[in-house]
């Protein structure tokens with residue numbers, strides 16, 4: 520995929536929205552990969568947390584919102600504690616969940632009966648329980 524970089528591209532509306540909701544400065548990220556290296560569920564993610572930040576800064580909203588990364592995030596804060604730039608990546612993951620729930624689903628709850636067949640067997644348990652905590656709080 521060819522991506523032309525420009526000031527407008529990296530200051531895109533999607534990145535601004537994620538920054539605004541999360542309160543984090545995504546531009547501080549220098550792609551060291553520490554967050555993804557420490558994430559206990561990175562093995563199951565379509566994109567690692569550092570890639571999600573990169574894609575967001577490139578304005579690839581559709582690609583970012585279609586991956587499973589922020590749904591699998593268990594909010595364990597491992598990434599946030601490892602980031603040398605002080606970015607709270609767990610908050611970024613929360614912000615992405617909020618963006619998609621507001622945009623597409625327009626809801627703030629989960630229906631177990633709507634999960635695709637086999638989903639419960641595949642999803643890491645910690646992510647599943649964490650999801651319930653988030654949606655029920």
Ligand code: SF4
Nearest residue numbers: 558592593595596598
């Ligand atoms: S908070 Fe989420 S993204 Fe960060 S290390 Fe934990 S599971 Fe991975």
Ligand code: SF4
Nearest residue numbers: 548551552554569602
């Ligand atoms: S640890 Fe921080 S600086 Fe490094 S890639 Fe992750 S978000 Fe970026």
